[in-house]
Amino acid sequence: MSTKTVFTTGEAAKICKVSQQTIIRCFDNGSLKGFRVPGSRFRRIPRDQLFAFMRDNGIPTDALESGKRKVLIVDDDEELVELLADVFERDGRFDIRLANNGFDAGMLVKEFRPDLVILDVMLPDINGKEVCQRVRSDSTLESVKIICISGMVEQGKVADLKAAGADDFMHKPFTVDRLLDRACDLLEMERALAS
Numbered sequence: 001m002s003t004k005t006v007f008t009t010g011e012a013a014k015i016c017k018v019s020q021q022t023i024i025r026c027f028d029n030g031s032l033k034g035f036r037v038p039g040s041r042f043r044r045i046p047r048d049q050l051f052a053f054m055r056d057n058g059i060p061t062d063a064l065e066s067g068k069r070k071v072l073i074v075d076d077d078e079e080l081v082e083l084l085a086d087v088f089e090r091d092g093r094f095d096i097r098l099a100n101n102g103f104d105a106g107m108l109v110k111e112f113r114p115d116l117v118i119l120d121v122m123l124p125d126i127n128g129k130e131v132c133q134r135v136r137s138d139s140t141l142e143s144v145k146i147i148c149i150s151g152m153v154e155q156g157k158v159a160d161l162k163a164a165g166a167d168d169f170m171h172k173p174f175t176v177d178r179l180l181d182r183a184c185d186l187l188e189m190e191r192a193l194a195s
Contacts, residue, residue, distance in 0.1 A: 004067075007045045014188075015050065016059050017113065017143045026053065060113065068095040069187050070112060074105040074131070075120035075149070080172075084118060087176045088183075091192050102126035109135055114144060116183055121150035121161065129164045136165035145186040147179070 004011070009027065013020040026032035027043050032053045034045035045053075047064070054061045071094045075081050081098050088094040097112050099105040102123045109117065117135065121128035128148050135141050148161045151172035158169045168182055177192075184191045 005047045007047065007050055009043050009045070012045050012050055014143070015064050016054060016057075017140075018059075019142075031056075068093055069116065069189065070095045070097070070114040071183065072097050072099065072105065072108055072112060072114040072117045074099045074102070074117060074123065074128075076100045076122075076124050077120070083176055084179065087180055091180060093189065100124075102128075102131050105131055106134055109141060109144065110138075113141070115187055116145045116147065118147050118149060118179070118183070119166070121148050121157075122152055128166075129161055132161060132164040132166050145183075147182060147186065149174070149179070 007015070009023045010020050012032075013023045016023065023032065023045075024043065027034055027045065032045060033049040034043055036043055051061055051064055053059075054064060071088055073081055073084050073088075073096065075084075078100070081100065085096050085098060088096050097108055097114070099108050100123075102125045105117070105119070105123075108114075117131075119128045119131055123131070128150070132146055132148070135144055135146060145167045146165060147168040147170060148166040149170050149172055161169055167186055170179060170182065181191050
């Protein structure tokens with residue numbers, strides 16, 4: 001994987017998990033150092049400056065260090081969780097954490113700060129809709145993407161989940177490769193090459 005040395009404001013925003021407007025504001029007020037592309041208005045941020053900015057503002061720098069996208073898989077079906085974790089780990093671009101109930105999921109979302117949550121809607125303790133609402137009620141998690149999965153959901157409920165903050169929904173059973181494709185699309189990554 002190539003380690004980028006210069007980032008656009010959009011890339012810096014994703015890494016820092018803040019809005020692009022925030023990055024541009026910090027760039028323009030001098031708290032985030034960078035340069036403009038000669039002859040254009042495009043801002044560019046060197047890696048070491050972005051690292052310093054993240055450190056100074058208490059933003060975890062692991063996203064910059066590993067470049068891996070963080071995925072939290074929440075499901076009480078252990079076989080499925082293992083299967084999903086396996087596929088994402090084999091891809092090599094993801095750092096995976098697992099939870100098998102809503103309570104652990106809530107804790108991990110705050111600690112691990114995933115880029116993506118793959119969330120089973122039918123958890124033993126709270127339902128997926130509630131997890132979505134909790135994630136969405138925390139403005140520091142606004143960039144987290146959520147894919148809900150379930151085998152037991154009527155169409156009307158899918159709309160409810162999306163209203164609660166889910167970005168995508170997949171009915172079980174689905175192929176894991178399709179889920180990986182959807183994950184890559186949501187995270188604006190290139191889809192995995194079929195091996």
